Amino acid sequence: MIGRIEELAGQTLGRVREAGTPEELEAVRVEVLGRKGSLAEFGKLMGKLSPEERVAAGKALNSAKTSLEAAYELKKTAFESAALEARLAREWVDLTMPPPGIVPGSLHPLTRIQNEIESLFFSMGFAALDGPEVETEFHNFDALNIPPDHPARDMQDTFWLEGGHLLRTHTSPVQVRGMQRLGPPLRMIAPGRVFRNEEVDPSHEHTFYQLEGMMVDREVSIAHLLYFMKTLLGGIFGREVTVRLRPGFFPFVEPGFELDIQCMVCGGEGCPVCKHSGWVELLPCGLVHPNVLRAGGINPDEYGGFAFGLGLTRLVMMRYLIDDIRWLQSGDLRFLKQF
Numbered sequence: 001m002i003g004r005i006e007e008l009a010g011q012t013l014g015r016v017r018e019a020g021t022p023e024e025l026e027a028v029r030v031e032v033l034g035r036k037g038s039l040a041e042f043g044k045l046m047g048k049l050s051p052e053e054r055v056a057a058g059k060a061l062n063s064a065k066t067s068l069e070a071a072y073e074l075k076k077t078a079f080e081s082a083a084l085e086a087r088l089a090r091e092w093v094d095l096t097m098p099p100p101g102i103v104p105g106s107l108h109p110l111t112r113i114q115n116e117i118e119s120l121f122f123s124m125g126f127a128a129l130d131g132p133e134v135e136t137e138f139h140n141f142d143a144l145n146i147p148p149d150h151p152a153r154d155m156q157d158t159f160w161l162e163g164g165h166l167l168r169t170h171t172s173p174v175q176v177r178g179m180q181r182l183g184p185p186l187r188m189i190a191p192g193r194v195f196r197n198e199e200v201d202p203s204h205e206h207t208f209y210q211l212e213g214m215m216v217d218r219e220v221s222i223a224h225l226l227y228f229m230k231t232l233l234g235g236i237f238g239r240e241v242t243v244r245l246r247p248g249f250f251p252f253v254e255p256g257f258e259l260d261i262q263c264m265v266c267g268g269e270g271c272p273v274c275k276h277s278g279w280v281e282l283l284p285c286g287l288v289h290p291n292v293l294r295a296g297g298i299n300p301d302e303y304g305g306f307a308f309g310l311g312l313t314r315l316v317m318m319r320y321l322i323d324d325i326r327w328l329q330s331g332d333l334r335f336l337k338q339f
């Protein structure tokens with residue numbers, strides 16, 4: 001029996017040393033050193049030996065077990081060290097390399113231009129007001145001299161909500177809220193997001209930004225209106241821009257105007273942004289209708305005013321020569337990184 005034990009120990013030592021993978025090594029351990037392994041089988045046969053033989057065979061068995069376990073541990077440690085070495089080589093970091101650095105964000109072009117316009121109007125004594133994006137029908141239409149069944153309600157395709165509410169189609173309702181809250185004399189602007197159920201194309205979004213402006217005082221005239229419009233465009237473009245003024249119909253102003261800007265994307269030649277007309281509608285405006293002053297709690301016999309509704313998103317397109325409005329809300333970093 002001693003001979004068989006020693007033979008098994010010799011063979012197993014060779015297998016342990018030559019094991020190529022941790023799995024192979026483990027298989028040898030289970031086969032020889034495991035609870036049901038070959039050495040355990042020898043242990044079961046001990047009872048059949050004479051006391052003298054048992055002592056000698058027991059010694060041989062223990063010695064085989066001890067040397068095999070030591071060889072197994074050695075090989076296992078070698079596998080573990082090799083795995084660690086491989087991992088360290090893989091995850092090697094050169095601490096002397098310069099770090100990738102923090103990539104700073106930047107203000108969205110809309111925010112930039114809005115900030116610029118706000119500073120400009122603050123310097124002329126205007127306050128900036130905010131209004132709700134979910135509006136009442138009263139503020140979005142009725143108070144602006146657009147009663148139910150008035151055809152002008154169809155000029156702006158409306159997203160209607162429940163309970164007579166809607167997503168505001170323009171920033172003009174803030175005029176009414178401003179008059180109600182602050183009273184005359186009043187100089188206010190109201191930048192904000194508006195919504196229309198419109199088909200999207202290079203110059204139309206369903207969600208876009210406007211910037212409302214209103215001045216109410218005694219003896220406000222078209223001359224005031226033109227002065228502020230010119231100051232606004234001069235401040236934003238920093239140079240003469242070609243504009244045209246034409247009559248425009250909005251129930252909340254009388255007279256009403258459309259101030260168009262020559263398309264800067266194509267220089268007036270015609271492109272998808274200006275629908276090949278060479279002009280972009282940018283700045284509708286006019287003198288505030290007496291009914292609107294009344295809705296805001298102001299006596300139209302005492303006060304007058306002008307108002308405008310700048311297409312802020314389109315202004316940004318003109319300023320940065322953006323050829324498709326959809327870039328602005330795309331969230332595309334390739335676009336945003338340019339600002």
Ligand code: FA5
Nearest residue numbers: 170172204205208281282283284285307308309311314
């Ligand atoms: C109005 O919304 C009026 N509330 C403006 C106004 C205010 C007139 C005060 C008089 C006095 P309009 O629907 O034309 O008007 O829109 C104003 C501007 O918003 C347009 O000139 C245009 O520059 C911009 N705009 C209109 N529709 C879109 C759209 N779908 N996408 C992007 N910009 C648009």
